[in-house]
Amino acid sequence: DQQVKQNSPSLSVQEGRISILNCDYTNSMFDYFLWYKKYPAEGPTFLISISSIKDKNEDGRFTVFLNKSAKHLSLHIVPSQPGDSAVYFCAASEHNFNKFYFGSGTKLNVKP
Amino acid sequence: EAQVTQNPRYLITVTGKKLTVTCSQNMNHEYMSWYRQDPGLGLRQIYYSMNVEVTDKGDVPEGYKVSRKEKRNFPLILESPSPNQTSLYFCASSYTSGANVLTFGAGSRLTVL
Numbered sequence: 001d002q003q004v005k006q007n008s009p010s011l012s013v014q015e016g017r018i019s020i021l022n023c024d025y026t027n028s029m030f031d032y033f034l035w036y037k038k039y040p041a042e043g044p045t046f047l048i049s050i051s052s053i054k055d056k057n058e059d060g061r062f063t064v065f066l067n068k069s070a071k072h073l074s075l076h077i078v079p080s081q082p083g084d085s086a087v088y089f090c091a092a093s094e095h096n097f098n099k100f101y102f103g104s105g106t107k108l109n110v111k112p
Numbered sequence: 113e114a115q116v117t118q119n120p121r122y123l124i125t126v127t128g129k130k131l132t133v134t135c136s137q138n139m140n141h142e143y144m145s146w147y148r149q150d151p152g153l154g155l156r157q158i159y160y161s162m163n164v165e166v167t168d169k170g171d172v173p174e175g176y177k178v179s180r181k182e183k184r185n186f187p188l189i190l191e192s193p194s195p196n197q198t199s200l201y202f203c204a205s206s207y208t209s210g211a212n213v214l215t216f217g218a219g220s221r222l223t224v225l
Contacts, residue, residue, distance in 0.1 A: 002153070032212055043116070043202055043216030044155070089154060097212050098162065099170060102147070102155035 003027045004092050006103035013110050019077040021106045023090030026071065030092040030101075035064060035075050038087045038105070047088070048075070080110045114139045116217035118203050124223045125193060133188045133220050135203030143206045144186035145170070145214070146178065148199040155202065161186055193224040 005024045013019045023033075031052040036044035050057040050064045050073070057064050063076045077084055090103040116137045125131055137144065145160035147170075157170030161180040175197055177189040186205075190197060200221050204214040 004154070006154075034212065036214075036216075041218065043204075043218050044214075045216070046213045049212060091155075093212065097206075098143075098160060098168070099157055100145075100214065101157075101171075104152050104154040 001026075002101075002104070003030075004090055004101045004103040006088075006090055006106050008106050009104070010107040010109070013080045013108065015082055015110055015112050016079045019075075019080045019084065019108055019110065021075040021077075021088050021090075021108065023073045023075075023103055024071060025073075025092050025101075027092070027094075027101075028071070029094050031095050032093045032097065033064070033066060033073050034091045034093075034100075035062075036089045036091060036102075038089065044089055077108075080108075082110050082112050084108060085110045114215070116203055116205055116215055118201070118217035118220045120220060121218065122221050124225065126225050127194055128192050131190050131193060131222075133190075133201055133203075133222070135186045135188065135217060136184050137186075137203075137205040137215070138184065139205065139207070139215065140183065141205035141215070142183070142208045144180065145204050146176070146186070146188045147202045147204065148172065149202060149219075150199050158188065158201075190222075193222075195224050198222060198224050 034049040035047040038044040066073045087105045146158040147155040159178040161167045203217040
């Protein structure tokens with residue numbers, strides 16, 4: 001059973017608007033969460049992360065929010081740009097970082 | 113350029129014919145790992161290695177073997193491939209097992225007929 005879930009396989013947003021990608025997890029032992037971005041024919045690349053001791057982390061246009069009680073995190077992209085069109089994977093790890101658990105990905109399409 | 117290199121990038125093979133997917137990193141990373149990506153399932157961890165001669169199972173190790181004889185290389189071995197191992201495979205590495213950011217290779221698409 002998947003411990004990290006992304007229930008929206010795809011999302012379409014207009015350029016300049018906000019993109020919100022969601023992720024849910026079931027394992028309360030997870031204490032580090034990451035978002036990776038993947039373009040076709042390339043490997044995933046790290047985007048942003050958050051530790052369980054925080055509820056928000058911001059890096060430029062990207063902000064990740066963590067709601068531990070709901071076991072939910074989200075990635076906000078503001079403003080969205082056509083170059084943001086990619087598949088976004090949510091991932092989680094326990095404190096030792098030996099094992100990472102990934103969601104199934106959300107394909108974001110930002111329309112010009 | 114710092115990178116993780118996988119070979120082959122594409123391979124079509126037949127059931128039972130042993131194959132090896134190589135993975136090499138030039139960043140002196142201690143930690144390396146293999147994942148497979150399947151539709152609707154995301155990336156699932158096959159094996160990982162915390163250092164030379166130290167390997168452990170991930171979530172889906174059945175049908176795979178790995179070895180870590182050198183720090184830079186972490187090959188994935190399919191002794192007797194089956195059609196259910198048709199997948200997109202990614203190798204990843206990080207500085208240490210305690211590091212939280214993985215650097216991924218470009219992927220190897222394997223088809224087993």
